Amino acid sequence: MGIIVGCRRESAIAPDRLKPIARCLDQEPLLSAKDLELIRWAADYYRCPPGEAIFSALPTRLRRPVPSSQAQPKGWRLTAAGDACPLAQLARAPRQAATLTALKAQPAGIDDTSLRDQLGDCSAALKALATKGLIERCQVSAPLDRIGAQNLGIPPIGSPATSPKAWPDISPEAVPTTSPDASPDGLATSSLATNACAASPDSPTAGEPMLGPALNSEQQVAVEAVSEASGFNCFLLDGVTGSGKTEVYIRLIQRALERGQQVLVLVPEIGLTPQLAERFAQRIRAERVVLHSGLGERERETAWRRAAHGQARLVLGTRSAIFTPLPDLGLLIVDEEHDVSLKQQDGFRYSARDLAVRRAQISQCPILLGSATPSLETLRNAERGRYQHLRLRHRAGGAQAPRFLLADVRSQPLVTGLSHALLTRMTEVIEAGNQVLLFLNRRGFSPVLTCHDCGWISVCQHCDARMTLHRGHSQLVCHHCGDQRPLPVQCPYCESPDLRPLGQGTERVEDSLRQRFPGIPLARIDRDNTRRKGELERLLTAARDGAYPILLGTQMLAKGHHLPGVTLVGILDLDHGLYGSDFRATERMAQLLIQVAGRAGRAERPGTVLVQTRHPDHPLLIRLLRQGYAAFAAAALSERAEAGLPPFSFQALLRADSRTEQLALDFLRGARTLALALEPGPVEIWGPAPASMERRAGRFRAQLLLQCSQRGPLHALIDRLLPALRAQASNRKLRWSIDIDPQESL
Numbered sequence: 001m002g003i004i005v006g007c008r009r010e011s012a013i014a015p016d017r018l019k020p021i022a023r024c025l026d027q028e029p030l031l032s033a034k035d036l037e038l039i040r041w042a043a044d045y046y047r048c049p050p051g052e053a054i055f056s057a058l059p060t061r062l063r064r065p066v067p068s069s070q071a072q073p074k075g076w077r078l079t080a081a082g083d084a085c086p087l088a089q090l091a092r093a094p095r096q097a098a099t100l101t102a103l104k105a106q107p108a109g110i111d112d113t114s115l116r117d118q119l120g121d122c123s124a125a126l127k128a129l130a131t132k133g134l135i136e137r138c139q140v141s142a143p144l145d146r147i148g149a150q151n152l153g154i155p156p157i158g159s160p161a162t163s164p165k166a167w168p169d170i171s172p173e174a175v176p177t178t179s180p181d182a183s184p185d186g187l188a189t190s191s192l193a194t195n196a197c198a199a200s201p202d203s204p205t206a207g208e209p210m211l212g213p214a215l216n217s218e219q220q221v222a223v224e225a226v227s228e229a230s231g232f233n234c235f236l237l238d239g240v241t242g243s244g245k246t247e248v249y250i251r252l253i254q255r256a257l258e259r260g261q262q263v264l265v266l267v268p269e270i271g272l273t274p275q276l277a278e279r280f281a282q283r284i285r286a287e288r289v290v291l292h293s294g295l296g297e298r299e300r301e302t303a304w305r306r307a308a309h310g311q312a313r314l315v316l317g318t319r320s321a322i323f324t325p326l327p328d329l330g331l332l333i334v335d336e337e338h339d340v341s342l343k344q345q346d347g348f349r350y351s352a353r354d355l356a357v358r359r360a361q362i363s364q365c366p367i368l369l370g371s372a373t374p375s376l377e378t379l380r381n382a383e384r385g386r387y388q389h390l391r392l393r394h395r396a397g398g399a400q401a402p403r404f405l406l407a408d409v410r411s412q413p414l415v416t417g418l419s420h421a422l423l424t425r426m427t428e429v430i431e432a433g434n435q436v437l438l439f440l441n442r443r444g445f446s447p448v449l450t451c452h453d454c455g456w457i458s459v460c461q462h463c464d465a466r467m468t469l470h471r472g473h474s475q476l477v478c479h480h481c482g483d484q485r486p487l488p489v490q491c492p493y494c495e496s497p498d499l500r501p502l503g504q505g506t507e508r509v510e511d512s513l514r515q516r517f518p519g520i521p522l523a524r525i526d527r528d529n530t531r532r533k534g535e536l537e538r539l540l541t542a543a544r545d546g547a548y549p550i551l552l553g554t555q556m557l558a559k560g561h562h563l564p565g566v567t568l569v570g571i572l573d574l575d576h577g578l579y580g581s582d583f584r585a586t587e588r589m590a591q592l593l594i595q596v597a598g599r600a601g602r603a604e605r606p607g608t609v610l611v612q613t614r615h616p617d618h619p620l621l622i623r624l625l626r627q628g629y630a631a632f633a634a635a636a637l638s639e640r641a642e643a644g645l646p647p648f649s650f651q652a653l654l655r656a657d658s659r660t661e662q663l664a665l666d667f668l669r670g671a672r673t674l675a676l677a678l679e680p681g682p683v684e685i686w687g688p689a690p691a692s693m694e695r696r697a698g699r700f701r702a703q704l705l706l707q708c709s710q711r712g713p714l715h716a717l718i719d720r721l722l723p724a725l726r727a728q729a730s731n732r733k734l735r736w737s738i739d740i741d742p743q744e745s746l
């Protein structure tokens with residue numbers, strides 16, 4: 001299967017190497033010219049082959065030829081190819097006929113899902129067809145007339161209520177509202193919607209405002225600033241945890257929808273979608289869809305198509321939703337914009353946040369990046385005046401900022417990692433009927449198993465890492481390569497039966513808490529026990545309703561959740577973040593700490609955050625806790641400026657891995673030599689050096705860092721370097737890739 005992106009009458013490629021187009025799979029282009037522009041830009045910027053980039057922008061089902069009976073082995077998908085494209089015209093000509101025939105035929109018998117969807121929601125379908133210039137008035141009204149209103153659930157176009165507007169500027173308002181399925185704003189709440197987030201049939205009528213809490217003045221300023229923006233404008237919504245950023249999003253979404261625009265909201269993790277989707281559902285009536293990897297393939301395709309056809313007006317999704325075609329896109333929102341999960345870490349290594357900014361530019365619409373802990377990149381952009389900095393300095397609704405306590409745990413007795421100070425406070429909070437949230441970013445029972453007699457430790461055979469003991473499954477698991485081994489009954493080295501877990505993960509802390517607080521309901525929330533579909537949602541809802549006095553979890557529990565009953569947050573261990581090898585380690589640590597802490601005291605009861613540490617005098621920690629994230633970030637930025645690190649420079653990381661250390665290093669040494677020969681100018685070349693985890697899944701990993709204070713020379717060098725490397729790296733035992741604007745160097 002291939003993708004048609006353009007046409008030429010002549011080609012430099014030998015005719016026998018050119019493949020004929022056997023069949024065109026799509027009746028209309030899947031992507032608009034703007035969608036294609038974004039994907040091609042991304043492919044170009046992140047150095048991903050354009051074909052791979054386009055495929056990864058499509059739902060999985062559309063990446064395959066249609067598996068129906070009439071499917072032929074080969075076919076082509078059509079993307080926007082521009083009007084000048086003769087192929088597109090060819091493809092369109094039969095399409096018009098096909099569509100019209102289909103419209104004349106019985107809707108249920110149509111095999112094409114998109115068309116069926118369109119028929120289910122004719123107002124949007126007609127609009128979509130008309131805006132694409134694929135149909136004219138006379139051509140459509142006739143067959144529609146003949147099908148009759150009843151069959152399609154909408155009145156015929158020619159009925160008296162229809163304004164006699166000429167195609168193609170038929171707007172949804174032109175469709176009469178007598179139909180049970182069409183709402184006054186023309187955004188049909190189609191019964192065909194399969195996505196969990198489709199507007200419920202009993203939603204109140206669209207158009208009238210729904211009541212929320214009145215906005216406070218800071219929120220008001222933010223809402224006004226963004227809604228007054230015309231054309232492309234980037235805003236940073238820098239609001240402390242619980243300051244009501246979500247409320248600002250909702251108001252802006254409502255306004256955009258009222259203007260007839262579509263809105264795209266990106267969040268870093270699936271776990272954040274249910275809560276946000278629910279808040280949107282309570283306040284926003286237009287059809288909404290959710291797009292994330294947890295959906296079934298068919299569900300995903302349906303949601304994607306509804307967005308692409310303009311039926312879904314609000315799309316909430318994770319990273320890859322950035323590529324969803326949205327013909328009427330008028331606003332983009334990226335929540336938790338600092339989150340590293342917005343960057344794809346393999347294959348097509350794009351940053352969904354950065355692409356969102358680019359997309360807003362292409363669509364000439366505003367974009368809002370929201371966070372309580374903005375990334376240093378974004379803060380720098382705000383500092384330079386490229387982004388408008390909007391601040392929410394106070395918690396909304398009279399909630400107070402949480403109070404921080406540092407617990408020095410050096411030489412203190414710890415009960416499975418919990419200090420006496422923490423346990424005492426927990427008891428008080430639970431007795432007062434409030435909730436405690438304990439944060440430990442390590443799942444499993446213990447991070448390592450050791451032999452008490454000979455000192456053997458459970459290392460992974462394939463990685464430079466230890467295997468984590470998972471008691472639930474009686475296994476040792478490597479969190480890096482996924483290797484699993486049954487729990488040994490004796491030491492594999494000296495055969496001693498005295499094997500002991502060392503350190504604690506969430507399973508072990510859970511055990512200990514159940515003993516310490518018998519009969520008190522406790523929810524552990526981490527990746528291991530939320531694998532079942534819907535489980536995370538269930539736990540979070542129950543947690544929010546106060547069902548569990550004790551909540552224990554990893555970062556899944558840390559971000560974005562509104563848990564009004566939590567008055568104490570205990571942070572068990574974040575010390576490694578103070579001394580991580582990546583230059584972003586402290587930034588990540590600070591963000592995580594502030595986000596977790598932000599779960600405390602979000603309602604009327606004030607919150608306390610107790611941070612256990614072995615480094616109570618660490619200046620970063622002190623600044624962060626005493627002066628807050630903004631002060632921390634300002635200091636971190638000036639350190640970065642001094643060291644010439646991002647955001648004061650731009651980086652690209654050339655990674656290589658192979659079965660032997662030599663091969664990867666040799667390749668990168670060669671790359672370095674090549675780069676130097678290409679006159680890198682101001683671009684600095686660092687390495688090659690082994691990755692900080694040198695061996696992973698049996699492969700040796702090394703990297704070469706390219707860095708420059710300006711983007712231009714860096715990218716110019718990469719442009720010259722990559723073709724040379726491709727020509728050279730014919731060795732199939734070696735894998736290599738380039739990561740533009742890398743976020744992690746592990």
Ligand SMILES: Nc1ncnc2c1ncn2[C@@H]1O[C@H](COP(=O)(O)OP(=O)(O)OP(=O)(O)O)[C@@H](O)[C@H]1O
Pocket residue numbers: 213214215216219239240241242243244245246247371372396397398559560561562598602
């Ligand atoms: N103007 C307001 N007046 C009263 N309550 C408000 C107002 N705005 C928001 N709230 C409430 O404050 C609480 C916190 O708001 P919200 O969850 O939107 O904060 P947030 O900034 O998105 O938080 P976080 O970054 O921690 O996820 C919610 O219960 C919300 O309904």
Ligand SMILES: [Zn+2]
Pocket residue numbers: 460461462463465478479480481482483697
């Ligand atoms: Zn491993």
